[in-house]
Amino acid sequence: MGTVVDAAAKKEANGSLADLNPTVVFVLGGPGSGKGTQCANIVQHFGYTHLSAGDLLRAEIKSGSENGTMISNMIKEGKIVPSEVTIKLLQRAMLESGNDKFLIDGFPRNEENRAAFEAVTKIEPSFVLFFDCSEEEMERRLLGRNQGREDDNIETIRKRFKVFLESSLPVIEYYNSKGKVRKIDAGRPVEEVYESVKAIFAPKNEKLTKCPFSLSLMLTFSILCLLR
Ligand SMILES: Nc1ncnc2c1ncn2[C@@H]1O[C@H](COP(=O)(O)OP(=O)(O)O)[C@@H](O)[C@H]1O
Numbered sequence: 001m002g003t004v005v006d007a008a009a010k011k012e013a014n015g016s017l018a019d020l021n022p023t024v025v026f027v028l029g030g031p032g033s034g035k036g037t038q039c040a041n042i043v044q045h046f047g048y049t050h051l052s053a054g055d056l057l058r059a060e061i062k063s064g065s066e067n068g069t070m071i072s073n074m075i076k077e078g079k080i081v082p083s084e085v086t087i088k089l090l091q092r093a094m095l096e097s098g099n100d101k102f103l104i105d106g107f108p109r110n111e112e113n114r115a116a117f118e119a120v121t122k123i124e125p126s127f128v129l130f131f132d133c134s135e136e137e138m139e140r141r142l143l144g145r146n147q148g149r150e151d152d153n154i155e156t157i158r159k160r161f162k163v164f165l166e167s168s169l170p171v172i173e174y175y176n177s178k179g180k181v182r183k184i185d186a187g188r189p190v191e192e193v194y195e196s197v198k199a200i201f202a203p204k205n206e207k208l209t210k211c212p213f214s215l216s217l218m219l220t221f222s223i224l225c226l227l228r
């Protein structure tokens with residue numbers, strides 16, 4: 001760890017990320033709360049790039065990387081992979097995306113993730129989208145997810161819930177104390193949840209779409225008054 005080449009690569013990556021000055025939204029919530037599903041909708045309408053920490057880690061296993069076995073074992077146990085590994089993957093994906101607006105899904109998952117990301121990248125999230133859902137509903141969804149994931153079995157699901165309560169909720173509480181959390185009731189159907197999500201991303205747009213309508217009404221009224 002920590003070779004000169006690594007350090008140079010890290011410096012270069014951070015330099016370019018700092019230049020990028022990206023907009024980052026952290027998307028957090030328990031396993032199966034619907035983070036990935038809602039991120040796909042947000043991407044379509046608001047021009048963000050979706051980066052799922054879990055997807056990046058699974059891709060790293062598939063790529064045959066030297067960390068693959070370690071990552072795979074941790075995911076099977078529902079444990080959180082060391083921040084250094086996940087942050088490198090996130091940095092690389094951000095730089096390769098060509099975008100400067102990111103939904104970072106499933107990260108930071110513990111205090112170490114949070115502090116390390118902030119220290120390494122100097123990036124503060126604009127806000128944190130928190131999908132709040134009951135364990136009962138999340139368990140039902142995960143058992144039905146059917147993506148062949150090795151961690152979607154009842155034993156690992158229970159471990160992931162425990163990690164979420166013990167390690168991830170404190171991160172959400174930290175951002176809440178800074179007024180950065182936008183909490184969504186994620187126990188509803190997908191479309192209903194997305195209505196709430198949209199309202200968070202597009203309050204200004206909504207006003208803008210209403211504004212020309214009222215403006216045109218005022219204009220018509222003024223013209224009618226002038227014509228009388
Ligand atoms: N609001 C919802 N109601 C019912 N099922 C949902 C809802 N949102 C997502 N799902 C389903 O639940 C499973 C987990 O959703 P996913 O988006 O992968 O969650 P996460 O990324 O938080 O783990 C998927 O099979 C998805 O299709």
Ligand SMILES: Nc1ccn([C@@H]2O[C@H](COP(=O)(O)OP(=O)(O)O)[C@@H](O)[C@H]2O)c(=O)n1
Pocket residue numbers: 030031032035052053054055057074075076077078079080081082086105106107108109113151160
């Ligand atoms: N920041 C992260 C995100 C995921 N992970 C690992 O990846 C697993 C799956 O995460 P995920 O975000 O894809 O899926 P969900 O648990 O949210 O359904 C987690 O249980 C962890 O083992 C991690 O170690 N660190």
